[in-house]
Amino acid sequence: EGEISSISRFSLIALPILLVLSVTGGYLIAKKMLRPIQEISEAASHIEKGGDLKKRIEIGNGKDELHQLANSFNEMFKRLDESFETERRSTSDASHELRTPMAVIMAQCEFILEKDRSPEEYKKALTVINRQSKRMTVLINDMLDYTRMEMKADSYERQPLDLSQLVRSVCDDMALIRDKGIILSYDAGDSIQYCANRYLLTRMLGNLISNAYKYGKENGHILVLLERKNDEILLHVEDDGIGISSEDLPHIFDRFYRADNSRSGKGTGLGLSMVKQIASFHGADIEVESTPGKGSRFTIRFAFTEEKDSR
Numbered sequence: 001e002g003e004i005s006s007i008s009r010f011s012l013i014a015l016p017i018l019l020v021l022s023v024t025g026g027y028l029i030a031k032k033m034l035r036p037i038q039e040i041s042e043a044a045s046h047i048e049k050g051g052d053l054k055k056r057i058e059i060g061n062g063k064d065e066l067h068q069l070a071n072s073f074n075e076m077f078k079r080l081d082e083s084f085e086t087e088r089r090s091t092s093d094a095s096h097e098l099r100t101p102m103a104v105i106m107a108q109c110e111f112i113l114e115k116d117r118s119p120e121e122y123k124k125a126l127t128v129i130n131r132q133s134k135r136m137t138v139l140i141n142d143m144l145d146y147t148r149m150e151m152k153a154d155s156y157e158r159q160p161l162d163l164s165q166l167v168r169s170v171c172d173d174m175a176l177i178r179d180k181g182i183i184l185s186y187d188a189g190d191s192i193q194y195c196a197n198r199y200l201l202t203r204m205l206g207n208l209i210s211n212a213y214k215y216g217k218e219n220g221h222i223l224v225l226l227e228r229k230n231d232e233i234l235l236h237v238e239d240d241g242i243g244i245s246s247e248d249l250p251h252i253f254d255r256f257y258r259a260d261n262s263r264s265g266k267g268t269g270l271g272l273s274m275v276k277q278i279a280s281f282h283g284a285d286i287e288v289e290s291t292p293g294k295g296s297r298f299t300i301r302f303a304f305t306e307e308k309d310s311r
């Protein structure tokens with residue numbers, strides 16, 4: 001009986017203590033567990049209010065679900081930040097590119113309207129205005145095409161295509177350009193099939209060939225080759241023109257980038273960024289080899305297995 005009463009006395013004292021301990025313990029554990037969630041929600045609302053996409057959720061290292069969640073959020077913030085940054089940069093690049101011809105046009109207009117000018121002066125000013133307006137038109141068209149492609153990448157469908165036939169028809173047309181006496185020849189293989197978008201591929205090949213003409217030398221050559229090699233389809237566009245220096249090579253696919261070799265102002269610097277965009281739409285890689293003074297060779301590598309995953 002004494003034992004029972006000592007047990008019940010013990011319980012009377014110990015139970016409340018245990019209860020308090022477990023409640024406090026539970027509270028602390030819950031608080032510790034909820035802290036990362038609080039961090040996540042604070043970071044999200046901070047970003048929502050201030051738009052500061054540089055902020056990251058910091059809850060230390062760990063491998064549990066909450067850390068994974070925080071990492072996914074951070075990854076998302078990073079991606080958003082990068083895409084806003086690209087957007088900001090391209091708007092500012094685009095305005096910068098348009099500002100130059102616009103400034104020239106305005107200066108010419110002001111100059112001729114200042115006082116009476118001779119017919120030669122009018123003619124000279126109008127020639128400049130004409131040239132700059134054409135440049136602006138090309139620029140605007142290229143920018144629109146580029147943006148359209150960027151925004152509507154999903155709306156381009158891929159279908160099984162006879163690439164050999166596509167290459168043949170683009171080359172046959174473009175061989176007629178014969179700019180600077182340059183001769184275009186090609187070998188398009190034999191009905192090489194691939195699942196692709198006809199419009200985009202035509203555009204890509206067109207851009208590469210236009211560049212080969214633009215940066216080609218008098219009486220030079222352009223060679224277009226389509227071949228199947230192991231589990232890849234390779235499309236080469238090769239020229240024996242002015243080539244690209246090793247300093248420029250890493251940048252030629254950047255938007256608006258023009259190497260020193262093309263300061264004559266012929267291009268917009270958008271052609272190759274479009275080529276890159278189209279290649280990546282098809283899951284293809286691009287390679288360039290170039291020797292200044294000797295020529296360049298652009299290669300697009302399509303993974304042949306891609307053919308099966310028609311979209």
Ligand code: ADP
Nearest residue numbers: 211215243252258259262267268269270271272
């Ligand atoms: P652009 O409108 O100036 O031609 P691109 O984006 O097509 O713009 O090309 C970027 C730059 O890369 C060009 O300004 C030129 O300097 C260089 N480039 C492109 N293709 C060739 C080539 N086949 N040979 C030599 N340089 C080239």
